[in-house]
Amino acid sequence: MSGLVALDPARHGALRFDAAAAGRGRAIAQLGRGEIALAACDMPLCFAKDAGTGRFNLVALMALGGDNLFAGGDGFHATYMPQAVLLGAFRLAEGGTGLAIDPADASLGARGAALIERGAATSLVSELRDALRRLVADVAAAHALAGALARHRLLRPWRLVLRRANAREHALDGLYTIDEAALAALDEAAVVALHRDRALAAAAVIAASRHQLERLRQLHDAAHPGDRIAAGELPPGD
Structure with a gap:
């Protein structure tokens, strides 16, 4: 997100929020821990390592080296x-309405629900602030989950390669998934600890969601019939 400005009733009286338009241009989404089972219904889930902090972020893939495959012109x-x-167009801010916005985001414009009416923030602004606060807490829980999995050495690089119809290859680097062999080799104490933290169930869903890679390939081929693609996972160590 770039170009953040404070949501200002005096400047943004005509601005509206179209939730159905959210996500255009986004290939990857950071997830909160509570979103794992829901997002896994459609998307491959994995972890991306922050180069600056070394921390693992839980993410959902929504594209194969291009635009968001789930965000279309009609929703x-x-x-x-x-x-x-x-909530990609918004950030929490101090003072005023309590929100900062990216006016260039696809979800903000002349269509949708009003953010400002009669010179004041609508109830939607309060709802968005509350949703952002919940998301911040849920992302923190996802970081804690990733940290626990990493401490038990249950994350391994997820090495994806895309092969296009013209034989060009493109690798998606920097992703991590569940190391199922390491998971199966855990000792009893580790299993009990991870089970009590509900981390084992989360790890199982994340591991299974890798098969949604085929869903992304199908969506890509449907959207780009002249650029059919094969998507596959390289075995660990190759």
Whole structure:
């Protein structure tokens, strides 16, 4: 997000929020821990390592090296829209309405629900602030989950390669998934600890969601019939 400005009733009286338009141009979405089962219905889930902090972020893939495959001209075509996608035009801010916006985001414009009416913020602004606060807390819970999995050495690089019809290859680097062999080799104490934290169930869903890679390939081929693509996972260590 760039170009953030404070949501100002005096400047943005005509601005509206179209939730169905959210997500255009976004290929990846950060997830909160509570979103795992919902997002996995459509999207491959994995972890991306922050180069600056070394921290693992839980993310959902929504594209194969291009634009968001779920965001179309007539709405978002998935069982679930990640909260970071829905709220992508907004950030929490101090003072005023309590929100900062990216006016260039596809979800903001002349269509949708009003953010300002009669010179004051609508109830939608309060709802968006509350949703952002919940998302911040849920993302923190996802960081804690990723940290626990990493401490038990349950994350491995997820090495994806895309092969286009013209034989060009493109690798998606920097992603991590669940190391199922390491998961199966955990000792009893580790299993009990992770189970009590509900981390084992989360790890199982994340591991299974890798098969949604085929869903992304199908969506890509439908949207780009002249650029059919094969998407596959390289075995660990190759």
